[in-house]
Structures are given as structure tokens and as C-alpha cells.
Amino acid sequence: xxxxxILSLFVATTFAVPIRAFAQAPVESDHSxxxxxxxxxxxxxxxxxxxxxxxxxxxxxxxAIANLPSTTALSLRVFLRSNHxxxxxxxxxxxxxxxxxxxILSLKRQ
Numbered sequence: 001x002x003x004x005x006i007l008s009l010f011v012a013t014t015f016a017v018p019i020r021a022f023a024q025a026p027v028e029s030d031h032s033x034x035x036x037x038x039x040x041x042x043x044x045x046x047x048x049x050x051x052x053x054x055x056x057x058x059x060x061x062x063x064a065i066a067n068l069p070s071t072t073a074l075s076l077r078v079f080l081r082s083n084h085x086x087x088x089x090x091x092x093x094x095x096x097x098x099x100x101x102x103x104i105l106s107l108k109r110q
Contacts, residue, residue, distance in 0.1 A: 034103025037096045038062060045087075066107035076101045 038048040047054045047061040054061065065071060080097055083089060092100065 031099075031103040031106045034099035034101070034106070037092075037100045038103055041090055041092065041096075041100070062104050063107045066104050067109060071104070071108075073101050073105060076104060 035049070038046075042048050042062065043052060045055060045059050046065075047063075050063075077097065080090070080092055080100070
């Protein structure tokens with residue numbers, strides 16, 4: 001009886017880990033959180049969606065920024081953490097920064 005219980009627990013834990021890991025696998029993102037962050041923080045100056053009218057001609061759209069050859073996750077992270085002349089001093093949480101970067105990179109070649 002004791003061996004049966006031990007074997008049952010072993011089998012249950014062996015198969016439970018992959019099932020739980022599979023259930024928590026990341027779903028392909030639609031970038032909606034990053035889009036929301038962009039709308040809240042960036043849209044007063046930058047055109048953040050195709051539907052949004054352009055505010056000023058001298059300020060690049062997020063799509064234009066995404067399509068720069070130098071735009072990478074690292075370059076965006078550094079840029080968002082630095083002060084820039086003419087830009088408001090934004091304080092963006094780490095989670096929002098990651099979502100925003102993911103959204104901007106999703107705009108490449110659009």
C-alpha cells in the first residue's frame with residue numbers, strides 16, 4: 001500500500017510539472033499593454049498609432065522610431081532611461097518600459 005502511494009505521488013509530480021509549465025507558457029503578445037503605455041505617455045507628442053493624427057511634423061512617429069536601423073531593445077531602454085532636450089522627464093516603471101519597448105519593436109516595417 002505504501003509503495004503504491006509513493007509511486008502515485010511520484011507519477012503525479014512528474015507529470016504535473018510539465019503540464020503546469022505548459023499552462024503558464026507565454027501567449028503570443030498582441031502588444032496591447034505596450035500600446036496603452038504609449039498612448040498614455042507618448043501620444044501627447046508622438047503619433048503612437050496609425051489612427052492618431054500627427055501632432056507635429058518634426059517629431060517622429062513611433063513607427064519611424066521603430067524603423068531606424070539603430071533601434072533595438074537595448075537602445076530603446078537606454079533612451080528611455082536618459083534625459084533628452086525637448087522631451088519631458090518621464091519616469092516609467094520597469095514593467096511599463098518593457099511593454100513599451102516590445103510595442104515599439106512590433107511596429108518595425110509597418
